[in-house]
Amino acid sequence: MSREKLLELARENLKYVEDYVDTGQLPLADDVFEVPVANYFDPDRWEAEMDLIFKRIPLMLGFSVEIPKAGNYKAMEVAGVPLILVRGKDGLIRGFVNMCSHRGAQILDNGSGSARSFSCPYHAWTYNLTGDLIAILDEQDFGEVDTSCMGLTALNVEERVGLIWGSITPGVELHLDEFLAGYDDLLDNHDFENCVFVGQQTLDGPNWKVAYDGYLDQYHLPILHGDTFGSDYCNVAKFINWGPHQRMQVPDYRHLELADLPEEEWPIAMLTSGVWTIFPHISIASFGLDKARYKEGGKIYQVSQLFPGPDPDTSITHQNYLATFEPDDEQMEQINKQKDFLRYVVAEEDYFTGNRIQKTVKTGAKSHFVFGRNEGGPQRFHRWTDALVAAKNEKDLLKLYETGVV
Numbered sequence: 001m002s003r004e005k006l007l008e009l010a011r012e013n014l015k016y017v018e019d020y021v022d023t024g025q026l027p028l029a030d031d032v033f034e035v036p037v038a039n040y041f042d043p044d045r046w047e048a049e050m051d052l053i054f055k056r057i058p059l060m061l062g063f064s065v066e067i068p069k070a071g072n073y074k075a076m077e078v079a080g081v082p083l084i085l086v087r088g089k090d091g092l093i094r095g096f097v098n099m100c101s102h103r104g105a106q107i108l109d110n111g112s113g114s115a116r117s118f119s120c121p122y123h124a125w126t127y128n129l130t131g132d133l134i135a136i137l138d139e140q141d142f143g144e145v146d147t148s149c150m151g152l153t154a155l156n157v158e159e160r161v162g163l164i165w166g167s168i169t170p171g172v173e174l175h176l177d178e179f180l181a182g183y184d185d186l187l188d189n190h191d192f193e194n195c196v197f198v199g200q201q202t203l204d205g206p207n208w209k210v211a212y213d214g215y216l217d218q219y220h221l222p223i224l225h226g227d228t229f230g231s232d233y234c235n236v237a238k239f240i241n242w243g244p245h246q247r248m249q250v251p252d253y254r255h256l257e258l259a260d261l262p263e264e265e266w267p268i269a270m271l272t273s274g275v276w277t278i279f280p281h282i283s284i285a286s287f288g289l290d291k292a293r294y295k296e297g298g299k300i301y302q303v304s305q306l307f308p309g310p311d312p313d314t315s316i317t318h319q320n321y322l323a324t325f326e327p328d329d330e331q332m333e334q335i336n337k338q339k340d341f342l343r344y345v346v347a348e349e350d351y352f353t354g355n356r357i358q359k360t361v362k363t364g365a366k367s368h369f370v371f372g373r374n375e376g377g378p379q380r381f382h383r384w385t386d387a388l389v390a391a392k393n394e395k396d397l398l399k400l401y402e403t404g405v406v
């Protein structure tokens with residue numbers, strides 16, 4: 001994991017904070033950027049985003065620590081595709097479409113668990129942890145069956161930096177190195193593989209881009225969240241990107257302390273501060289339970305996993321919580337309170353606002369939204385979304401990963 005790279009970023013960040021103190025300014029995007037309002041509800045555009053983004057690029061589907069042992073599995077639905085992630089006896093995680101080879105029943109209910117094999121609830125065809133079909137009820141009635149080609153349909157899945165990455169379309173290659181553009185080396189500093197998974201809660205929201213705009217938006221913090229937590233925050237941030245992935249950092253005065261400390265003592269919590277997003281649907285934020293512990297790296301990650309809902313007007317967000325330490329009962333109580341609070345803030349402030357935007361976009365009153373020069377992060381997100389929708393084949397996709405967007 002690249003602490004050196006983090007230090008380099010922290011040095012740059014310190015300079016930004018010092019400049020911000022002096023001038024009240026952070027670097028801005030070159031220009032304003034307009035996004036057609038139709039992009040937030042038009043069914044054709046939405047279909048294209050499903051096919052050319054969610055069903056094509058690697059998605060962050062889960063955490064290694066959610067399924068740490070052989071037989072541990074997680075079943076979930078992503079962009080309409082029911083899937084299973086399972087750890088085999090060889091320690092590898094595999095992905096499958098959650099669909100029986102007989103007549104298509106979903107083998108597992110959504111959720112996590114542990115199993116030695118999977119038996120279909122419809123007619124009891126049974127599969128092992130590597131997806132092979134191992135038993136057919138009344139097999140003699142099915143003629144000559146070649147079970148070797150009747151296993152579960154595999155999805156390409158890879159475990160990296162404690163996260164489970166996968167495609168939800170059979171046969172689609174991940175091209176993970178190209179997609180991540182070195183970002184995994186930075187994400188590794190979060191040490192997700194040694195975290196403790198301390199819960200998940202799920203929220204309904206508006207169109208996935210209306211919702212995701214909010215995760216890249218510092219501008220709204222002191223306003224929309226003024227009555228809950230935002231009043232202490234400034235409304236500007238700087239964005240650093242690796243391919244389509246972005247880190248968002250506010251000028252945090254606490255970082256000025258670093259100037260007086262030798263670099264080997266710069267706390268990991270400060271080095272990994274800010275919001276780390278993974279295109280197109282993940283936001284990683286963190287909070288501490290107490291200051292001393294936080295400085296030593298003791299923090300709780302909130303990893304929001306945002307997926308499109310069944311239509312352009314809806315989305316589903318899983319808020320996942322991982323602790324960098326084993327919390328005791330009292331700490332767990334504090335974490336649960338914070339989870340309730342974060343649920344409230346996102347549901348009642350962010351998505352409340354987003355759901356109302358979902359109505360205004362269809363009024364015909366405006367043709368475009370405008371993203372200011374202070375909204376460089378959301379601008380980049382929309383440029384990538386547009387570029388992916390324009391990249392019609394694998395060659396275009398790989399070219400885009402290589403060149404990025406302007």
Ligand code: FES
Nearest residue numbers: 100102103120123
């Ligand atoms: S659909 Fe699964 S056994 Fe029939």
Ligand SMILES: [Fe+2]
Nearest residue numbers: 214220225350
């Ligand atoms: Fe917000």
